[in-house]
Amino acid sequence: MDTGTEQTAAAEVAEHHRFIEAWLRGTADPGRLAEFVEMHTPDFTLCGPDGGAVGRDAIASGFGAGHGTAPGISVEIRGARLVAAEGDLVVAAYEEHQEAPPSIRRSTVVFTRDPGARNGLRWKHLHETWIMPPAG
Numbered sequence: 812m813d814t815g816t817e818q819t820a821a822a823e824v825a826e827h828h829r830f831i832e833a834w835l836r837g838t839a840d841p842g843r844l845a846e847f848v849e850m851h852t853p854d855f856t857l858c859g860p861d862g863g864a865v866g867r868d869a870i871a872s873g874f875g876a877g878h879g880t881a882p883g884i885s886v887e888i889r890g891a892r893l894v895a896a897e898g899d900l901v902v903a904a905y906e907e908h909q910e911a912p913p914s915i916r917r918s919t920v921v922f923t924r925d926p927g928a929r930n931g932l933r934w935k936h937l938h939e940t941w942i943m944p945p946a947g
Contacts, residue, residue, distance in 0.1 A: 817893035820903040820922065823930040824891050828907065832886040837879025844875050851934045852923060860916050860941040883911035899924045901932060906942065915942040 830847055833839035848871045855867040865873070891905040901922040908915050916939045922932040 813893065813896055816896045816901060817891075817903075819930050820893055820901055820920075820932065821888075821891035821905075823922070823932045824903060824905050824920065825888050826929065827934070828886045828888050831874075832884060834874070834878055835881040835884045837882055839878070841878055844871070844878075847874070850929060855934055856936050858936075858938040860939040860944065881911065885910045894919065900935075907939075909945075912945040912947070913943070914945040916940060917942050 827850065830839060830843070834844075834847070848867065851867045851870065853867060855870070856864055857866075857870060858864045887908045889906045889908060891903060894902040894904050896902070901924065902919065903922070904917070904919045906915060906917055918937060918939045920934060920938075921936040923935045924931060925933040
């Protein structure tokens with residue numbers, strides 16, 4: 812495997828989730844929402860851990876409304892690894908551990924290479940599966 816690509820993908824996953832954590836805590840600048848949305852391709856899809864699928868526009872509106880809604884949340888990425896890299900596509904997998912409330916999900920992301928994107932990668936598809944859903 813290409814260790815440079817693996818490190819880049821892991822860095823992108825970590826940075827993306829640091830922003831998500833800061834957004835939900837309410838510590839991220841609200842003016843950065845557009846920058847976050849632009850990190851996803853126009854045809855981005857998220858298959859959430861409960862099986863629902865949404866596109867980039869739904870992410871923008873739903874995520875935007877979540878600013879400051881989880882002030883105690885912490886998000887930790889573990890085990891980020893490269894699954895495949897071919898041409899313009901990069902596939903990575905990782906675990907996302909959240910606290911407040913505790914939950915764990917296993918995720919697989921498909922990136923498209925884009926020199927204009929942070930870390931040269933733009934989010935094209937994300938599939939999440941519960942390892943441990945939040946209680947309740």
